[in-house]
Amino acid sequence: MNRKVYVAPSLLAANKDHLNDEIKLVESLGSEYIHWDIMDNIFVPNIALNSKQLHANYNIHKMVNDVHIMVINPMDYAKEFIENGADLVTFHIEATKDEEEVLSLIDFIHSKGVKVGISIKPKTSPEAVIKYLDKIELVLVMSVEPGFGGQKFMPNALEKISFLRKYIDENHLNCLIEVDGGINDVTGQECIKAGVDILVAGSYLFGHEDIKERIAKLR
Ligand code: DX5
Ligand code: ZN
Secondary structure: OOOOEEEEEEEEHOOOHHHHHHHHHHHHOOOOOOEEEEEEEOOOOOOOOHHHHHHHHHHOOOOOEEEEEEOHHHHHHHHHHHHHHOEEEEEEEEEHOOOOHHHHHHHHHOOOOOOOEEEEOOOOHHHHOOOOOOOOOOOEEEEOOOOOOOOOOOOOHHHHHHHHHHHHOOOOOEEEEEEEOOOHHHHHHHHHHHOOHHHHHHOOOOOOOOHHHHHHHHO
């Protein structure tokens, strides 16, 4: 079976002074998703993009505004980013305290007409999210410790992707698998073989003259 592979350029690596140009460029090169990294300097030791930047750019293109919130208080951030144009909000399972919180986040995000993703960090087993896969649209496997772009791909992500692919297919679920961190032409192909649907890539794409060829090589 030939699965369609989508590309989600991560704006963390883009030129923040010209976000609109960067967004239009990757759209013109065929990207289907645009990945917004949001950090609170607590869940991860860094700060990335903000809701003003999303608000100013969410509707200048037709890609999916894929908002990845790396924060300890996902409900507040989900609200803020939905108000400012998120189409998909992905929160971290490690930032939630119990199943009740996870289910209320899923219900809240869906009640706003927005898609839901749940992410797992490199040390978290995919078993932690299995019970939610029939309720959400995306599962995000982090292939680096979240917080910074430009890190090296951690190969244990491949087993997690294969495990999730098998579970999703066997149970006929409509949940996409996304991978984020250290993706390039080589690691991207490994993830595709393992069964991924969406490749997030930041430093491999932005700032390179041959970004067009790089996007093409990812698929
Ligand atoms: C890291 C972020 C990623 C980051 C990936 O915490 O979630 O989206 O931009 O950057 P690269 O592709 O450079 O590893
Ligand atoms: Zn991300």
